[in-house]
Amino acid sequence: MFTLDMVQTTALAGLVIFLGYGLRRIIPPLSRYNLPAPVVGGLVVAITMLAFRNTGVDPVRFDTSLQVPLMTAFFTTIGFGSSLTLFRKGGSMILVFLAISVGFTLVQNAVGIALAAPLGQHPLFGVLNSSATLVGGPATGLAFAPLFEKAGVQGAATVAVASAMTGIMCGGLIGAPIGTWLIERFHPGRAAADTKHQAPPVAAEVLEGQLHDPPPAAPEGEAIESFALLKNLVAILTAMWAGFWISKGFESAGITLPAYIGAMFAGAVIRNVSDMTGALSLSQRYIDDIGTVSLSLFVSMAMMTLKLWELTAVAVPMLVIILAQVVLVAAACVWPLYRLFGRDYDAAVTCAGFCGFMLGTTANAMANMESLAERYGPARRAFLVVPVVGAFFIDLVNAVIITTFINIFR
Secondary structure: EEEHHHHHHEEEEEHHHHHHHHHHHHHHHHHOOOOOOOHHHHHHHHHHHHHHOOOOOOOOOOOOOOOHHHHHEEEEEEEEHOOHHHHHHHOHHHHHHHHHHHOOOOHHHHHHHHHHHOOOHHHHHHHHHOHHHOOOOHHHHHHHHHHHHHOOOOOOOHHHHHHHHHHHHHHHHHHHHHHHHHHHHHOHHHHHHHHHHHHHOHHHHHHOOOOOOOOOOOOOOOOHHHHHHHHHHHHHHHHHHHHHHHHHHHHOOOOOOOOHHHHHHHHHHHHHHHHOOOOOOOOOHHHHHHHHHHHHHHHHHHHHOHHHHHHHHHHHHOOOOOHHHHHHHHHHHHHHHHOOOOOOHHHHHHHHHOOOOOOOHHHHHHHOOOOOOOHHOHHHHHHHHHHHHHHHHHHHHHHHHHHHHHHHHO
């Protein structure tokens, strides 16, 4: 057995990401269901390690010292995206969709907890297979896994990835069909056309507008792009530093938190102070780029070290809970949510997106909605509210919800 040091482990994690991209090109279903490249590539390494273990060989040991800082950096960028200006841009539509999403997240966890006990599992096993991995995706599931382990859920990291991947596939499978059924059943296309002149901007227009891409500036003699990247990177690092002390304060009060919560809130504070004062002129484009790189390396590194043999004993309870969540989401979209979202064409497309990110990721939600828009026409309201809530605000709220349940049932 040989050991990879911190730099070598991170380098391998980077190579594994590109292995995942290659496999997604070769195997179309992996791309169709939006399975992240770090998950795909990392799973190959985890399966290889499992095969070696079954032969009694432990070939390599990884130094994952950078895993937690990378995770914290990604969630800090989520905090920086939580701008109150987005609420003003989207108005009541975003607020209503967020409120419904938060309420459904609580219901989702309640169902998971209710099913966990009859299946012989810890109550938090139900939370792990609910909003922690379905709404949160593999990143949130892996981030909270150490806290679930500490609270009594064995093999939490492995379960988190398996649950998230199952949810991603389910969200991709049911979203577009449900949206199609709603459109063809209720014929809402004319309602969308009637309000076309009042169409709001889509999320891409909001995120690329004046809020997130201020005119770049740099001191004399400095390259504009390099200075802007440095400024945003230092802002993220500063939020991580401040977040460390925020988390310490919660811990001293007896409140269990994942490592990134303090940094996420610090990022949100810095973001909104910057918006109000204009002092920092932060660019969400740079922040998102840093967050994407951090997330990819974090997930790849976490996947490489999964103990897949821990999944055997809990596979059936996990699948039962996820199946119940799929039925719950589908039933809610078919009846109450379609009406709450407005009973029109945009509402049907929004339901398809809701299936995607309540069971998988925002990428699933966008793929579901884009497939409907290509066939039936644009749905600007849906393409505003779903990405903004799915990419920014729900992660912030979901982290608080998961933390609350962990502190109740630990």
